[in-house]
Amino acid sequence: MDTLAALGHGFLVALTPYNLLWSAIGVTVGTAVGVLPGIGPALTVALLLPVTYGLEPTSAFIMFAGIYYGAMYGGSTTSILLNAPGESGSIVTAIDGHAMARQGRGAQALATAAIGSFIAGTIATAALTFVAPLMVKMALLFGPAEYFALMVLALTTVTAVLGSSLARGLASLFLGLALGLVGIDMQTGQARLAFGVPELLDGIDTVVVAVGLFAVGETLYVASRHRFETEEIYALKGSKWMSREDWSRSWKPWLRGTLLGFPIGTLPAGGSEIPTFLSYLVEKRLAKKPEEFGKGAIEAVAGPEAANNASAAGVLAPLLSLGLPTSATAAIMLAAFQQYGLQPGPTLFDNNPELVWGMIASLYIGNVLLLVLNLPLVGFWVKLLLIPRPWLYAGILVFSSLGSYTLNNNVIDLVILWVIGLAGFGMRVLNVPVAPCVVGLILGPLAEQQFRRALAISQGDPSVFLTHPISAVLLIIAALLVIGPMVLRYRGNGAGKSDGASPSGSHPAT
Amino acid sequence: MTTGRSMRAGEAVLGGGLIALGGLIAVETMLTPSVGRAVVGPALFPYLISGGLVLVGLSLLREAFAGAVAHAEGLELDLWAVALVAAGLAVQFLLLDTLGWIPSTTILFAAVSRAFGGRRLVVNLAIGLALAAFTFVAFNYGLGLNLPEGSIVERLTSADAE
The missing domain is CATH 1.10.287 (Helix Hairpins)
Known part of the structure; x- marks a missing residue:
C-alpha cells in the first residue's frame, strides 16, 4: 500500500501544470529525436543537460523520462518508413515493418507499433512501480563488495552482449575505463593522467564522450557512406486503421513482447536489443504463417516494438534503485543525476521521493501523451523525414558543439569532442560498439570507489569479494559471460566457422 | 574504395x-x-x-x-567528406574564441552541408547563419548560457563605447 500512496503522491507532483508542460516537451522532443535518423535518446539527453542547469531536478527528470519514452515510440516510424532504424531497439522492427510499408501497409505497421508501445509501456511502468521498491530493499543488503561485483557484471554484460566480437566490445569498454581514469582521484585527491592540463583535472565529461561518439562519430560515418547508400521513403496511403485481423494478430505479440522486455530490461544486459530479437524469434516460432516473416508479418512489428518499450521501463528500475546504468541512455541519465548532486539508490527514494515518484508517475502520463502524438499525428512526424540530409547533419553538429561547449564554457571540450568523434568514426568503421565505452566511462570510477571501500572495510583482505555470497555469485556470472563464449567458439571451430556477423553488428545511434 | x-x-x-x-x-x-x-x-x-x-x-x-575483421570484403568510404566535416569542426574550435559563435558555427554548418552533397553554398551559409544567430540569442538571452561573441567583436564594441 505504501507504494500506491507514494505513486499517488507522485501523480500530484507530475500533474502540476508546470511539470505536465515539461513532460509534454519531453515526449515531443523525444518523438522527434526518435524519428530523425542520426540522433538517439542518449545524445538528446546529453545535449539537453546544459540547458537544464536552471531547472528543478524533478522537472528535468520528468522531461528526460519523456525523451527516453518518446524516442522509443519515434524510432519505429523511421525503421518502418525509411528502413533506417532511428535507434538500436528498432533494428528488428525495420525488417518486417519496412516490408509492410512497401506493400502499402505502412499505416497499419505504425499503428500496431504505437498501440503496442502504449500497452507495453503502461504495463511495464506498472511493473516498474512495484519492482523498484523491491530492488531498493535488496539494495539495502548491498555493501561495497556487492556493489563492486554488480558493476563488474553490468560492465561485462554490456560488453559481451553488444557488437560482433568480444575483443571489439572489450576494446570499447577499456577505452571508456581509461577515459574514466583522467582527473582527480576521488579518494586521495591525487591527479591522474591529467598531463599537466588544468582542464583535465575535472575529468573527461561523460556528455562530451557520448556526444563525440554518438553525434560526431556517427555523422562522420554517415558522411563517408552517404554517396553509396540510397534511401527510399514510403508515403502513407490507403486505410489508416488496423483491420480486425490485424488486431487479432497483434494483441498476443504485444503482451508477449512486454513479458520479455521488462525483465530483460531490468537485467544488466544492455537495454533493448536482446528483448527485441528474442521477441522476433518467439513470434516467428508461434506464428500460424511463419513464412510471412521477413515479408511483412504484423506480428514481427507488434512483438519487438512492445518489447522495446517494456525494456525502456525495465532499464529504469536498476538505474533508480541501485544507480546502475545498463544502457547508454541510462548512463547519461546517471550523469544527469550526478550533475544535480544526486545519487540514485535507496537514499534517493528516502530523500527525494517527489523526484522518484513524480518521474515514475510522469511515465504513465507520457505514455498517454505519446499515444496521441503517434497515432493521429503520425503524418506530421513523417514530414521530419523529409528534412534534407545536409541540413539535418549540419544541424546535429551545431547542437553537438553547442552542448559540449556550454558544459564548461571551454574550447578544450570541443577539442576533446573532435578527438573522440574521430575515434568514434574509426570504431564505427571497424564495427566496434560504442555503448560499452560510455557505460565504462561512468561506471569505471564508481566501481573503483566501491572496490577500494570494500578493501578498506576488510582491512586489505581481497577475499571479501568471494566470501560474501551475493558478490561471489555476481562475479562468477560475470566470469562465465566472458569465458563461456570463448569456450563455445573454441569448440565451434572444429564443427564449422561461427558466423562473424551477429545481428547486432550494425549499431545506430543509441 | x-x-x-x-x-x-x-x-x-x-x-x-x-x-x-x-x-x-x-x-x-x-x-x-x-x-x-x-x-x-x-x-x-x-x-x-x-x-x-x-x-x-x-x-x-x-x-x-x-581472424575475422569487420567488412572483410571491403567498405566504400568517402574520405573526402569525412575530412571536410572534421575540418569544419576544427575551424569552429580554432576560431570560436576570436571570431565568436556566430561566424565559426556558420562555417561549420556550411562545411558539413557540403560534405553531405549540399551544393548551394550561399543557401547553406544563410541557413547556417540563421541557425547560429538563433541559438546565440536563444541560449545567451533566453537560457542564460555563455556562447562567446568573440574577442574581435568585444574589442570593436568596447572601442565604440570609448
Whole structure:
C-alpha cells in the first residue's frame, strides 16, 4: 500500500501544470529525436543537460523520462518508413515493418507499433512501480563488495552482449575505463593522467564522450557512406486503421513482447536489443504463417516494438534503485543525476521521493501523451523525414558543439569532442560498439570507489569479494559471460566457422 | 574504395593504439608519486586498466592478421567528406574564441552541408547563419548560457563605447 500512496503522491507532483508542460516537451522532443535518423535518446539527453542547469531536478527528470519514452515510440516510424532504424531497439522492427510499408501497409505497421508501445509501456511502468521498491530493499543488503561485483557484471554484460566480437566490445569498454581514469582521484585527491592540463583535472565529461561518439562519430560515418547508400521513403496511403485481423494478430505479440522486455530490461544486459530479437524469434516460432516473416508479418512489428518499450521501463528500475546504468541512455541519465548532486539508490527514494515518484508517475502520463502524438499525428512526424540530409547533419553538429561547449564554457571540450568523434568514426568503421565505452566511462570510477571501500572495510583482505555470497555469485556470472563464449567458439571451430556477423553488428545511434 | 586489406590495417592500428595507450597509462602512473596511505592506492586501477588495454590490443592484432575483421570484403568510404566535416569542426574550435559563435558555427554548418552533397553554398551559409544567430540569442538571452561573441567583436564594441 505504501507504494500506491507514494505513486499517488507522485501523480500530484507530475500533474502540476508546470511539470505536465515539461513532460509534454519531453515526449515531443523525444518523438522527434526518435524519428530523425542520426540522433538517439542518449545524445538528446546529453545535449539537453546544459540547458537544464536552471531547472528543478524533478522537472528535468520528468522531461528526460519523456525523451527516453518518446524516442522509443519515434524510432519505429523511421525503421518502418525509411528502413533506417532511428535507434538500436528498432533494428528488428525495420525488417518486417519496412516490408509492410512497401506493400502499402505502412499505416497499419505504425499503428500496431504505437498501440503496442502504449500497452507495453503502461504495463511495464506498472511493473516498474512495484519492482523498484523491491530492488531498493535488496539494495539495502548491498555493501561495497556487492556493489563492486554488480558493476563488474553490468560492465561485462554490456560488453559481451553488444557488437560482433568480444575483443571489439572489450576494446570499447577499456577505452571508456581509461577515459574514466583522467582527473582527480576521488579518494586521495591525487591527479591522474591529467598531463599537466588544468582542464583535465575535472575529468573527461561523460556528455562530451557520448556526444563525440554518438553525434560526431556517427555523422562522420554517415558522411563517408552517404554517396553509396540510397534511401527510399514510403508515403502513407490507403486505410489508416488496423483491420480486425490485424488486431487479432497483434494483441498476443504485444503482451508477449512486454513479458520479455521488462525483465530483460531490468537485467544488466544492455537495454533493448536482446528483448527485441528474442521477441522476433518467439513470434516467428508461434506464428500460424511463419513464412510471412521477413515479408511483412504484423506480428514481427507488434512483438519487438512492445518489447522495446517494456525494456525502456525495465532499464529504469536498476538505474533508480541501485544507480546502475545498463544502457547508454541510462548512463547519461546517471550523469544527469550526478550533475544535480544526486545519487540514485535507496537514499534517493528516502530523500527525494517527489523526484522518484513524480518521474515514475510522469511515465504513465507520457505514455498517454505519446499515444496521441503517434497515432493521429503520425503524418506530421513523417514530414521530419523529409528534412534534407545536409541540413539535418549540419544541424546535429551545431547542437553537438553547442552542448559540449556550454558544459564548461571551454574550447578544450570541443577539442576533446573532435578527438573522440574521430575515434568514434574509426570504431564505427571497424564495427566496434560504442555503448560499452560510455557505460565504462561512468561506471569505471564508481566501481573503483566501491572496490577500494570494500578493501578498506576488510582491512586489505581481497577475499571479501568471494566470501560474501551475493558478490561471489555476481562475479562468477560475470566470469562465465566472458569465458563461456570463448569456450563455445573454441569448440565451434572444429564443427564449422561461427558466423562473424551477429545481428547486432550494425549499431545506430543509441 | 576501402579494401578488406585496409580494414585489416585499420584493425591493426586500433590494436596497436590500445597497446600504446596501455603503455602510456602504465608509464604515467609509474612516474606519478603516490600520496595517501589507503589500503589500495590510486595506482592500482590504472595498472589494471593498462594491462587490460594491452591484452585487448594484442587480441585485436591477432584478429587483424588471422581472424575475422569487420567488412572483410571491403567498405566504400568517402574520405573526402569525412575530412571536410572534421575540418569544419576544427575551424569552429580554432576560431570560436576570436571570431565568436556566430561566424565559426556558420562555417561549420556550411562545411558539413557540403560534405553531405549540399551544393548551394550561399543557401547553406544563410541557413547556417540563421541557425547560429538563433541559438546565440536563444541560449545567451533566453537560457542564460555563455556562447562567446568573440574577442574581435568585444574589442570593436568596447572601442565604440570609448
